[in-house]
Amino acid sequence: xxxxxxxxxxxxxxxxxxxxxxxxxxxxxxxxxxxxxxxxxxxxxxxxxxxxxxxxxxxxxxxxxxxxxxxxxxxxxxxxxxxxxxxxxxxxxxxxxxxxxxxxxxxxxxxxxxxxxxxxxxxxxxxxxxxxxxxxxxxxxxxxxxxxxxxxxxxxxxxxxxxxxxxxxxxxxxxxxxxxxxxxxxxxxxxxxxxxxxxxxxxxxxxxxxxxxxxxxxxxxxxxxxxxxxxxxxxxxxxxxxxxxxxxxxxxxxxxxxxxxxxxxxxxxxxxxxxxxxxxxxx
Numbered sequence: 001x002x003x004x005x006x007x008x009x010x011x012x013x014x015x016x017x018x019x020x021x022x023x024x025x026x027x028x029x030x031x032x033x034x035x036x037x038x039x040x041x042x043x044x045x046x047x048x049x050x051x052x053x054x055x056x057x058x059x060x061x062x063x064x065x066x067x068x069x070x071x072x073x074x075x076x077x078x079x080x081x082x083x084x085x086x087x088x089x090x091x092x093x094x095x096x097x098x099x100x101x102x103x104x105x106x107x108x109x110x111x112x113x114x115x116x117x118x119x120x121x122x123x124x125x126x127x128x129x130x131x132x133x134x135x136x137x138x139x140x141x142x143x144x145x146x147x148x149x150x151x152x153x154x155x156x157x158x159x160x161x162x163x164x165x166x167x168x169x170x171x172x173x174x175x176x177x178x179x180x181x182x183x184x185x186x187x188x189x190x191x192x193x194x195x196x197x198x199x200x201x202x203x204x205x206x207x208x209x210x211x212x213x214x215x216x217x218x219x220x221x222x223x224x225x226x227x228x229x230x231x232x233x234x235x236x237x238x239x240x241x242x243x244x245x246x247x248x249x250x251x252x253x254x255x256x257x258x259x260x261x262x263x264x265x266x267x268x269x270x271x272x273x274x275x276x277x278x279x280x281x282x283x
Contacts, residue, residue: 003058003081008203009102012126013079015207016106019124019214020077023108024063026222027075031067034229038067040075045268047080057082062271066278069117069229073110074274078103080265088264093198094131102128103265105136106214107258109275110221115241116228118142118149118190119248121275122217123258124210134210135197137172138217139180140224141190141248143241149224150191157194160216164209172196182251189251245280252276 005013024040031038040063047057060078067073081102084092089099105125112119124136140153154173161168172194180189194213199206252259252275262272 003056003079003102005079008132008207009079009104009126009128012207013104015211015214016077016104016124019211020061020063020075020106022218024065024075026218027065027070027073027110030069030222030225030229031065033226034068036068038065038070040065043270045271047078047082047265047267049082060268060271062268062274064274067113069113069225071111071113072274072278073108074271075106075108076271076274077106078267078271080104080267082265084265092129093127093133094129098130100129101265103261107275108217111245111277112225112229114229114231115143115233115237116146116231117225118145118228119245119277120221122214122221124213126207126210131198131200132203133198133200134206135199136210136213137176137193137195138213138220139176139190139193139195140221141244143244144237145191146228149228152224153191153193153220156216156220157213160209160212161194163212164205168196168209169194180251182247182255184254185247185250187247189248239281242279242281243283245277246282249276249280 028039042061042063044061046059049057058080060076063075065073084095084099084101089095095101103125107123109121110119119141122138126134158169161172173192176192176195179195182189259272
């Protein structure tokens with residue numbers, strides 16, 4: 001990658017890559033506990049755009065694992081830069097007058113083999129146009145919701161938010177409830193979490209909060225996986241999971257901003273669509 005990064009951009013990129021390494025190590029450890037030798041496969045990619053040589057627009061690494069517990073999990077990191085198309089620039093915070101941009105971040109989606117283990121999504125990112133901001137969040141997506149798991153996930157995220165601003169959790173929870181909603185179905189994608197965007201101003205404070213969101217994910221999700229991965233499930237449970245995955249796919253293909261951003265900026269298609277489940281059904 002030949003993008004020239006300033007200290008803030010480099011710090012953000014380094015953090016997202018280090019978080020990726022820790023998450024992947026934890027997920028591989030869970031697979032070993034289940035008697036599986038599954039490991040992540042990593043594929044590097046360069047962003048392609050007209051007039052750019054390979055690497056000049058940045059790129060990323062797509063990590064995917066298919067195991068006994070994680071039927072399919074993708075953990076992607078990317079650091080890209082360049083210029084938005086004029087039409088797309090009008091939709092991006094701070095890009096309407098100057099279409100140049102920089103973006104770095106981590107994106108994770110896990111689809112689980114056991115219907116009692118919730119699927120999960122986590123993404124945090126740093127973007128710069130004429131403005132500079134952080135965004136992201138995490139949300140839990142159980143085919144068969146369990147109150148204990150939902151409460152644990154939200155409690156950990158709330159603690160991370162409260163350490164920075166008591167207004168963050170109620171505001172970002174409501175934002176997640178609004179964002180992760182499937183209008184054409186009239187249902188939420190899961191049991192929520194937090195979602196935030198355009199967190200600008202104090203780089204150090206906002207970067208610290210974004211790091212704590214990543215730490216909270218590591219505290220919140222693996223204990224739920226370990227609690228549920230050995231539970232027995234029925235054919236009906238599995239059918240419910242496949243039907244629910246269809247709803248998840250609909251949201252990501254029709255409404256998800258991250259999917260659109262990746263496709264509009266010349267990202268790696270396989271990495272962008274890694275959020276789609278390996279199997280789904282529509283009855």
